[in-house]
Amino acid sequence: MGENMRLSLRTRPREVPSSVGIVHLGIGAFHRAHQAVYTEDAGDGWGICGITQRSATVAEQLGPQDGLYSVLERGPGEPSARIIGAVREVLTGDATVERIADPAVKVISLTVTEKGYRHDPATGRLRREDPEISLDLTGRSPRTVIGRLVRGLARRDAPVTVLCCDNLTANGEALRALVEEFCERSGTRIGCEVAFPSTMVDRIVPSTTPEDLDEAERLLGVRDEGVVVTEPFTQWVIEDTFAAGRPAWDAAGAIFTGDVAPYEKMKLRLLNGSHSMLAYLGSHHTYVADAVAELGDAVRRYMDEDAGPTLDVPLGFDLEAYKSSLLERFANPALRHRTAQIAMDGSQKLPQRLLGVVRDRLAAGAEPRWAALAVAAWMRHVKTARELDDPMADLLRMTVARADTPGQVVDGLLSITDVFGPDLRESKVFRDLLVEHLGGLL
Ligand code: CS2
Numbered sequence: 231m232g233e234n235m236r237l238s239l240r241t242r243p244r245e246v247p248s249s250v251g252i253v254h255l256g257i258g259a260f261h262r263a264h265q266a267v268y269t270e271d272a273g274d275g276w277g278i279c280g281i282t283q284r285s286a287t288v289a290e291q292l293g294p295q296d297g298l299y300s301v302l303e304r305g306p307g308e309p310s311a312r313i314i315g316a317v318r319e320v321l322t323g324d325a326t327v328e329r330i331a332d333p334a335v336k337v338i339s340l341t342v343t344e345k346g347y348r349h350d351p352a353t354g355r356l357r358r359e360d361p362e363i364s365l366d367l368t369g370r371s372p373r374t375v376i377g378r379l380v381r382g383l384a385r386r387d388a389p390v391t392v393l394c395c396d397n398l399t400a401n402g403e404a405l406r407a408l409v410e411e412f413c414e415r416s417g418t419r420i421g422c423e424v425a426f427p428s429t430m431v432d433r434i435v436p437s438t439t440p441e442d443l444d445e446a447e448r449l450l451g452v453r454d455e456g457v458v459v460t461e462p463f464t465q466w467v468i469e470d471t472f473a474a475g476r477p478a479w480d481a482a483g484a485i486f487t488g489d490v491a492p493y494e495k496m497k498l499r500l501l502n503g504s505h506s507m508l509a510y511l512g513s514h515h516t517y518v519a520d521a522v523a524e525l526g527d528a529v530r531r532y533m534d535e536d537a538g539p540t541l542d543v544p545l546g547f548d549l550e551a552y553k554s555s556l557l558e559r560f561a562n563p564a565l566r567h568r569t570a571q572i573a574m575d576g577s578q579k580l581p582q583r584l585l586g587v588v589r590d591r592l593a594a595g596a597e598p599r600w601a602a603l604a605v606a607a608w609m610r611h612v613k614t615a616r617e618l619d620d621p622m623a624d625l626l627r628m629t630v631a632r633a634d635t636p637g638q639v640v641d642g643l644l645s646i647t648d649v650f651g652p653d654l655r656e657s658k659v660f661r662d663l664l665v666e667h668l669g670g671l672l
Contacts, residue, residue: 237313237454239296249334250279250318251477255375256342257281257288257320263301263435263460265339265395270316271482277318279335281326283342283375289320291456299456302446304564311449311457323378324371330382330390336474338382339393340405341431342375344578345621347398347408351581352651354404356411367416380412380420389423389473395431397502399582400491402428402469425473430494432465432501434559436567461565463555467493492542495586496549499537501556503583503604504529508560509572510607513615518567522560530557532600540590574619576608577626577649585654592657599663606640606667613639613672622648636668 252269254261257280269276280297282288292299297317303310321329330338344351348360356363356376366377379392392409394401406426413420438459446457466479470486480486487493505518507529512521522529533553543549584601591598612618613630620626629642644655644664654660 235452237295237298237300237450237452237456239298250277250329250332251335251475252276252278252337252339253326253329253332253335254278254280255326255338255340255379256283256346257317258341259438259458260431260433260435261339261341261395262299262314262317262456263458264431264433264464264466265341266314266316267301267464268466268479268482268484269477270314272477272479273481274478276316276477278316279319279321279329280317281321281323281329283323283346286322288456289322292317292320295454295456298454299458300446300450300454302442302449302457302459303462304459304566305462305562306564309445309449309564311446313450313454323373326378327372327382327385330379331385333386333388335390337391337393337472337476338379339395340375340379341395343575344396344398345575346375346396347405348374348376349404349408350648351578352648354407356408356415357648363412367412369416376408376412380409380416380418383409383420383422383424384413384418386420386422389425391425391427391472391474391476393427393429393468395429397431397498397579397582399494399498399586400428401494402426402490423473425471427469427471428490428494429469430465430467430490430497432497433460433463434562434565434567435460436565437571439566459565461559461562463559465497492544496541496543496547496552498582499540499584499587500533500553502579503537503587503601504532504556504560505572506576506579506583507532507600507604507607509569510576510604510611513569513573513607513611515569517563518560518569518572519563519565521569522557526557526561528600528603529560532604536591536596536598536601537587539594539596540587573611573615575621576611577620577622577646580605580608580649581651585650588654588660592659597659597663602660602663603667606664606671609639609643609664609668610671612643622646636665636672640664640668 366372394405442459466484508521515521587601633639
């Protein structure tokens with residue numbers, strides 16, 4: 231197998247249309263297993279220019295392969311691999327402004343993870359003390375996602391759609407607000423029409439392992455250094471408010487709707503909320519499938535008793551079937567999704583996954599026992615994890631360093647308003663639940 235040729239146009243010839251209509255910021259594994267596959271399956275010739283935000287690895291992997299890579303699907307049966315050709319260019323961050331300014335570009339999509347927006351999850355505003363944002367605001371050649379996006383948009387005349395594909399509440403609106411705030415504070419004017427549809431994206435994409443590379447090579451007969459691994463399930467719900475055309479993603483199974491909010495809330499609170507619960511409560515398991523084997527009942531009760539009652543279920547949608555399907559997806563043993571991958575960046579994820587549920591249940595006069603258990607498990611993680619992978623790690627660690635009792639840990643962390651807002655620490659019900667759970671967990 232080691233003798234095999236590397237994946238490239240020589241091994242799989244195809245036509246390369248001349249123009250790239252989509253610039254994607256954050257071409258990590260998730261984009262390649264999700265939106266890029268929809269773009270390929272739309273079959274109408276749209277190409278993607280993928281931009282890596284932080285590391286040059288993807289450019290190094292895909293460059294020699296002419297942008298080609300494979301998607302390895304691991305479900306209940308035999309794994310399968312297919313080659314995707316929608317990515318036509320992979321560039322590093324410095325190219326962002328120029329590529330966004332290109333009038334041939336109609337869609338700018340983003341998967342830069344929650345922390346990539348450099349906002350306060352609780353208020354949705356740019357983090358005031360973020361040094362990179364401050365420097366971008368002074369007018370240097372921008373380095374942050376928002377700074378580059380604004381600079382590129384300001385250079386355009388032609389209308390364009392900015393499509394946020396990250397797991398944030400009302401992600402289109404949230405991104406629009408950040409762009410407007412940056413414009414205001416930097417005195418930048420954007421002259422072209424820009425649409426910011428919201429989207430709900432869903433596909434579980436663990437990090438690729440060396441075994442995945444070998445498996446794909448076995449299936450394809452060529453070596454691909456850019457394999458992404460994922461589950462058979464995929465879903466994309468998009469608000470249909472595009473400013474300048476788009477691929478026929480609906481032909482590839484995407485759902486276009488006037489209102490994404492109910493889908494998004496359901497996905498964030500049920501899938502991602504449960505995921506975070508499993509990651510923190512089941513941190514003694516390496517893989518999600520093992521964690522859910524032990525903790526499936528607690529997750530189900532979180533869904534039934536806490537998250538479920540806070541949702542506005544779209545008419546005709548089978549919520550019970552959806553919850554069961556999530557537990558089945560988590561239990562997929564072939565996926566080898568690491569709990570540690572989900573556990574990172576908790577400060578950026580908790581608000582939209584779990585704290586909205588907590589707020590809504592408290593407002594309804596209920597006790598969010600299971601959601602509080604998940605939050606307490608995150609608090610234990612902050613207190614005890616050897617390494618804390620979180621943009622707020624310093625503040626979190628400092629906060630718990632001198633807290634000895636569960637009560638002190640809870641009070642310290644609850645007072646971080648960037649995460650918990652000003653309101654949650656005022657709730658005696660929530661605080662008591664947290665102290666009780668954390669006492670048990672520690
Ligand atoms: C996960 C998500 O890493 C995480 O925090 O919860 O990446 C999750 O796998 C996706 O949102 C599924 O669509």
